[in-house]
Amino acid sequence: MSIDHIPVRNGTPQAAHAAWPAWLREIENTLSVHSQYILHGNIRDQYVVRSEEYLSSMPSLLWQALRGQGYACLIAYDPVDGLQVLPARGPGADAARSTAQRLLPGLSAKDLSLDQLRKTITAVATAPNDRVGLVIDYAARLTRSPIDPTDDERKFFLACAKLAATATPPPGVALAGRLYNPVIWLVDSERDLPPWLTAGNVQIRTVGIPHPSLGDRMHAADLLTRDLQRTATDGRPPQEVVETFAVESGGMSLKAMAGVTRLAKERGIAFERLPEAVQTYRLGVVENPWRQDTLRRRIAEHQGLLEGRVKGQPAAVDKTLDILKRAAMGLSGAQTGRSTSRPRGVLFFAGPTGVGKTELAKSVAQLLFGDESACLRFDMSEYAAEHAADRLIGAPPGYVGYEAGGQLTNALRQQPFRVILFDEIEKAHPSVLDKFLQILEDGRLTDGQGTTTYFSESVLIFTSNLGILRKDKRTGEVVQLIDPGTDYHRVVETVNAAIKHHFTYELVRPELLNRLGDNIVVFDFISRTTAERIFRLQLSHVLRRLREEHHVDIELSPEMDRHLLARCTTNLNDGGRGIGNKVESQIVNPLGRLLFDQPQPPGSRLLLTGVNAGDFRLERRR
Secondary structure (H helix, E strand, O other): OOOOOEOOOOOOOOOOHHHOOHHHHHHHHOOOOOOEEEEEEOOOOEEEEOOOOEEEEHHHHHHHHHHOOOOOEEEEEEOOOEEEEEOOOOOOHHHHHHHHHHHOOOOOOOOOOHHHHHHHHHHHHOOOOOOEEEEEOOHHHHOOOOOOOOHHHHHHHHHHHHHHHHOOOOOOOOOOOOOOOOEEEEEOOHHHOOHHHOOOOOOEEEEEEOOOOHHHHHHHHHHHOOOOOOOOOOOOOHHHHHHHHHHHOOOOOHHHHHHHHHHHHHHOOOHHHHHHHHHHHHHOOOOOHHHOHHHHHHHHHHOHHHHHHOOOOHHHHHHHHHHHHHHHOOOOOHHHOOOOOOOOEEEEEEOOOOOOHHHHHHHHHHHHHOOHHHEEEEEHHHHOOOOOHHHHHOOOOOOOOHHHOOHHHHHHHHOOOOEEEEEOHHHOOHHHHHHHHHHHHHOEEEOOOOOEEEOOOOEEEEEEOEOOEEEOOOOOOEEEOOOOOOOHHHHHHHHHHHHHHHHHHHOOOHHHHHHHOOOEEEOOOOOHHHHHHHHHHHHHHHHHHHHHHHOOEEEEOHHHHHHHHHHHOOOOOOHHHHHHHHHHHHHHHHHHHHHHHOOOOOOOEEEEEOOOOOOOEEEEOO
């Protein structure tokens, strides 16, 4: 347990009352009416003392407040380090130690039993002539369960509750008259102690310690960067860099901000890139592919990969590439005038089924990170239940599966540089969509265990079939709104209108659509020409598999080729996936049956015929 303040400048500053955090002033002002305090929330941070310009830890800041009220010392206890005394050194340290030893003969003991700790609390709270305080850190670890304590734990907390109600302040010995000898419990959550401890007990005050505000972060950023070479080579004034650093540190503790500045100093990160170091600190990675020339070269040299894998969608591929190039240049959200922690890129793929939406998402992962497995796919039809969001981010405490965490948050913490694909988003439960809203706005999610996951280096892709089919709510009949061959501009208008109607009037979440912005990429129906290209590609895969695995070389007669092409590309409503299904039923199944019934020796060269007979025949060729 750290019990000394951590100064930013040399010396031991004296904090002025008005410069203390509000929660500390609340404690100081109520020492005459409350004998015990429960502090919860952001209790392990550093805190800004503005007038003297330094950051202090919790115990030392509490001591600063008590010292100003004439207290002789502050005794701090935790189950690991035992009892310690503040001030630990400097003026008054010897007198403080002497007072503490007179009150607590067993001061050197470390691992106190509950009965010993009770006696310690009693000795401090009822000291007749000494004004002292006691801080109990990690208080939540004193009990097995706050709602189901053991008999010894229940007796211990009952004694503490009674002591809080019956304690009397010692006679005034200094500035402020009769003040209690406070017992201060430090817990992460106010529910970490038995609820009946504070129920109806006006002598115990619960105080929440907030996370640092923007003003606190601004002040801390200014203090923490004074040791850095505050010159910005990009022309920005140093104060602007400091302010950006504070803004980008939203949600972080001041202790974490101090860690960022240490990281910048150790890694030689330029002053103007300090806000970027925030993301490095959060993600726990030093090498960020988005900031390397390698990724930009991959996009420039291999952007044809997308066109090669997704047939007949030039408009969709071009718009996708524009968004990826913007992400690679760090320009996502640049119109806001400041850097952002939102995802690197957001894409909403919409259009008919089977036209390459999922395939393009996988291709994006291959293009950006060189590995298709970097695409993490979630089928949103599996998240249609009310509590489906728990599977993504983890169940709340006390629920089944709490220890396992969330599927999405776990995977992203393991590898923050990913393409995350949410397939058929319209099938997800509205509670899941609320999580997406938080990701798109803040670029982070906090799971059921309180761990924050950041999405700032990922690309999010949503897919949807909205606008193609419509179900009549009265009759249940499904009607196709647009057909293959419809002009592409008409397809775009229809799909965009359907998406807007769905999010605005059916889900009543227009804010989610607003976060998506102009990142909706509409796919067209596949044309006859594209259908033939897909057929040829899939047929070549089948014939290659036969050559590689069975060493049998098969060709199609011209008549058979035309026949199968017509059979497999008749209906374009189901896109490339429909063509694949036809290739399987019209070619793979009968060909597999034929070769199984008539095994061919390795090295055979065969011609596939049999159009007139309605079935396949194999003719041996030289």
